[in-house]
Amino acid sequence: xxxxxxxxxxxxxxxxxDERLQRALxxxxxxxxxxxxxxxxxxxxxxxxxDExxxxxxxxxxxxxFYLERFESRVVEAGGHxxxxxxxxxxxxxxxRICRDAGARTVTKGKSMVAEEIAINDHLEREGxxxxxxxxxxxxxQLRREPPSHIIAPAVHLSKEDVAExxxxxxxxxxxxxxxxxxxALISEARAMLRQKFQQADVGITGANFLIAETGSTVIxxxxxxxxxxxxxxxxHVVLASLEKVVPTLEDASTILRLLAxxxxxxxxxxxxxxSTGPRRPGDPDGPQEFHVVLLDxxxxxxLGTEFQEMLRCIRCGACMNHCPVYASVGxxxxxxxxxxxxxxxxxxxxxxxxxxxxxxxASTFCGRCESVCPMRIPLPKMMRHWREKEYAAGLTxxxxxxxxxxxAWFARxxxxxxxxxxxxxxxxxxxxxxxxxxxRLPLAGGxxxxxxxxxxxxxxxxxxxxxxxxxxxxxxxx
Amino acid sequence: MSEARDRILGSIRTSxxxxxxxxxxxxxxxxxxxxxxxxxxxSRARAAxxxxxxxxxxxxxxxxxxxxxxxxxQDVPDAVAAYLAxxxxxxxxxxxxxxxxxxxxxxxxxxxTVGRGRAEDRDATSVTGAVAGVAETxxxxxxxxxAHPTTLNLMPDTHIVVLRTDRIVGSYExxxxxxxxxxxxxxxxxxxxxxxxxxxxxxxxxxxxxxPRRLHILLVDGGDGDGASA
Numbered sequence: 001x002x003x004x005x006x007x008x009x010x011x012x013x014x015x016x017x018d019e020r021l022q023r024a025l026x027x028x029x030x031x032x033x034x035x036x037x038x039x040x041x042x043x044x045x046x047x048x049x050x051d052e053x054x055x056x057x058x059x060x061x062x063x064x065x066f067y068l069e070r071f072e073s074r075v076v077e078a079g080g081h082x083x084x085x086x087x088x089x090x091x092x093x094x095x096x097r098i099c100r101d102a103g104a105r106t107v108t109k110g111k112s113m114v115a116e117e118i119a120i121n122d123h124l125e126r127e128g129x130x131x132x133x134x135x136x137x138x139x140x141x142q143l144r145r146e147p148p149s150h151i152i153a154p155a156v157h158l159s160k161e162d163v164a165e166x167x168x169x170x171x172x173x174x175x176x177x178x179x180x181x182x183x184x185a186l187i188s189e190a191r192a193m194l195r196q197k198f199q200q201a202d203v204g205i206t207g208a209n210f211l212i213a214e215t216g217s218t219v220i221x222x223x224x225x226x227x228x229x230x231x232x233x234x235x236x237h238v239v240l241a242s243l244e245k246v247v248p249t250l251e252d253a254s255t256i257l258r259l260l261a262x263x264x265x266x267x268x269x270x271x272x273x274x275x276s277t278g279p280r281r282p283g284d285p286d287g288p289q290e291f292h293v294v295l296l297d298x299x300x301x302x303x304l305g306t307e308f309q310e311m312l313r314c315i316r317c318g319a320c321m322n323h324c325p326v327y328a329s330v331g332x333x334x335x336x337x338x339x340x341x342x343x344x345x346x347x348x349x350x351x352x353x354x355x356x357x358x359x360x361x362x363a364s365t366f367c368g369r370c371e372s373v374c375p376m377r378i379p380l381p382k383m384m385r386h387w388r389e390k391e392y393a394a395g396l397t398x399x400x401x402x403x404x405x406x407x408x409a410w411f412a413r414x415x416x417x418x419x420x421x422x423x424x425x426x427x428x429x430x431x432x433x434x435x436x437x438x439x440x441r442l443p444l445a446g447g448x449x450x451x452x453x454x455x456x457x458x459x460x461x462x463x464x465x466x467x468x469x470x471x472x473x474x475x476x477x478x479x
Numbered sequence: 480m481s482e483a484r485d486r487i488l489g490s491i492r493t494s495x496x497x498x499x500x501x502x503x504x505x506x507x508x509x510x511x512x513x514x515x516x517x518x519x520x521x522s523r524a525r526a527a528x529x530x531x532x533x534x535x536x537x538x539x540x541x542x543x544x545x546x547x548x549x550x551x552x553q554d555v556p557d558a559v560a561a562y563l564a565x566x567x568x569x570x571x572x573x574x575x576x577x578x579x580x581x582x583x584x585x586x587x588x589x590x591x592t593v594g595r596g597r598a599e600d601r602d603a604t605s606v607t608g609a610v611a612g613v614a615e616t617x618x619x620x621x622x623x624x625x626a627h628p629t630t631l632n633l634m635p636d637t638h639i640v641v642l643r644t645d646r647i648v649g650s651y652e653x654x655x656x657x658x659x660x661x662x663x664x665x666x667x668x669x670x671x672x673x674x675x676x677x678x679x680x681x682x683x684x685x686x687x688x689x690x691p692r693r694l695h696i697l698l699v700d701g702g703d704g705d706g707a708s709a
Contacts, residue, residue, distance in 0.1 A: 024681075027681065027682060028682060031678075031682045032682075043521060043523070044521075044522070045519060045521045045522070048519055049518075049519060049521070052518045052519045056518070059511075062495065063500065063504075063508050064491050064495075065488045065491045065492055065495075065499065065500070066499075066500045066505070066508050067508075068487075068488070068491075069488070070512065084481075084483040084484040084487050085483055086483050086486055086487060090483060134689070135679070136677045136679040136680070136688055136689075137677075137679035140679070153678065153679065153682070154679070155679050155680075156682070159681060160680050160681050163680055183680045183681065183683055183685055184685060186680055187677065187680070187685050187687070187688060190688075191687070191688065191689060194689065195600060195689075199600060213512065214512050214515075215664050217664065217668075223675070223676050223677060223678070223688070224675055224676070224677045224679075224688035224689045224690065225633055225675040225688065225689040225690025225691075226688065226689040228629070228632070228633050228669065228690065229633055229634070229689055229690070232629050232630060232633065232667070233630070243487070248508075248511055248512050249511075249512060249515055249516075250515070250655045251515055251516060251517050251518060251652055251655065252518065254518075254650075254651040254652055254655070255518040255519070257651065258521065265678065267542075268538065268541075268542070268616045268617075268672070269542075269616040269618055269670070269672045270672065271542070271671065271672050271673050271674070271675055271676055271690075272669065272670070272671060272672075272675075272690070273618075273669075273670040273672075274667060274668070274669050274670070275664070275667070275668040275670075276666065276667055277664045277665070277666055277667075277668075278666060279666065280623075280666050281624070281665070281666055283624070283625040284623060284624060284625065284628075284666060285576075285596060285597040285625065285628040285630075286597045286623075286628045286629055286630045287623060287629060287666050287667060295487075297487050297490070301487060301490035301491045301494055302490065302494065303494075304491060304494035304495055305494035305495055305496060306494075
């Protein structure tokens, strides 16, 4: 997927002005947060399970080569194939080759963020295949030719009217007078359209929430059942997974599954959790005849052993973005690439470079809610800070910001001067804004005052107030 | 792509500042894989016996499955016919070619048309068994094989599951023990919790996105030694 992360600031201005988007985001916040809270309140062990989940993933990352090799041998023993790919280009070419070898025309797809990461649909189209997204949200955005705006709810930015528009435009064979007012009508129509595609498909591509080293199984977690039809009906099943998805055993996957749905949608468990091991067996009446796993690195192994290693614990539940005030204001598209929200702010610079995505780790107030809800306890704010430091060290921050920081640092190292300066500034600004209690315009702070007023200081600095308080407390005591 | 394989494994080892695992660390990792050690188990997942059955029913009902308890497999045809009539569904069934379901006397309800085998798109209702029911979340465990085509779990609008009460276990881990005891893992193991659903349109949950819109569980009081053991 082509990144527009470098244009984050423009994207944000656009998003804030988009009324439809703002309405959708308002709805989203209420739903996800409340559902998650209710689900975890019902499981007293939830916090302890977070520790267990973290320990499993940390163990895997320290032994990643071992578990990947074991996973590979088990897949091969079950009659499947494993394709190791270092880059997005290698993965695209591998999948296109599997499709060519299968003589494929129609290729159905379950929802996969890694597939978005490598932009497989565009590639398959260029190669003459017809890729069809089958997750309802992904299908809608494929019709609209836009990227997902959320990792578990790709069409969360759209209203049902938007969906109806897309269906009228795409399903030309149907009666143009039909009613698509009710969501049930939309769902029935999508179901009927996609049923045909499921049956036509020669190859089905799914992602994976887990890879199980013990058994060579791949795991998908869905609610619609589209991933299951995608991987059951065609002759060939291709699993596209990034390599950090591996866990040792079925027990380990079960532990993390207890965290996943509760953190993501607030469900106790998703409707379909499916474990696939190799192709269909002799005597099986259905299932694919070929099973391929495409294992993608794309920069992840280089994160091991760095301050960003812990990011590889991420299970893509979306809780961080569901609780992020920045995401809630601007939505997912503003982030400009596949992974939005706090996890995207950390992962995107790792995968496409801090020069292309430096704005993202800066788009945080460091309120810490993302870390507090992350089921894998990933220290997201700390890692965003690491990216800011790297961005600064690489000389990528704008000159005004560097100059400003330099000036502040010089000033802050001289406490006497600092106190004098801030006292003068607070006094001056307090007098200027005394009438309205706020300032409409400030030199050098247009970035703030162009959009909102600056509350006027009350005339004294924090240091002064602190000293006065201590003084009066001392007098109280002395009395 | 063996070059890519070597490079990726090499990159992992370079980043972790070590060579391939050996000695004690290798043995420890092998042990961990072989032991199938359980991690922390929620107390809810330890429900057993009648308490486990109650929890299973409660959790399955919560996710919009429907549950009916029957005394014997002999009662299945009547219950199925009544369910179909109640929902105005055609009296046609695609039944899994499962020897355990051979014990069901379909001929008691001659109006039911019963076909066996995998599902096709025109099949409106399927009937299958299940390897286990997991009480902690009301989850059904299905394993693919000659006796249980996966398409039966997915394609029909209505999925009816016949589950013996002695197949209800507390946790997912218990279900893995049952599956491991059966031998090599099937090509597909489905953990199914309620009917198909989507929240992709304005976050409003709608049932029947791609899979069944109705999931009806017939709990048959079991363990009568009819040869149908796990």
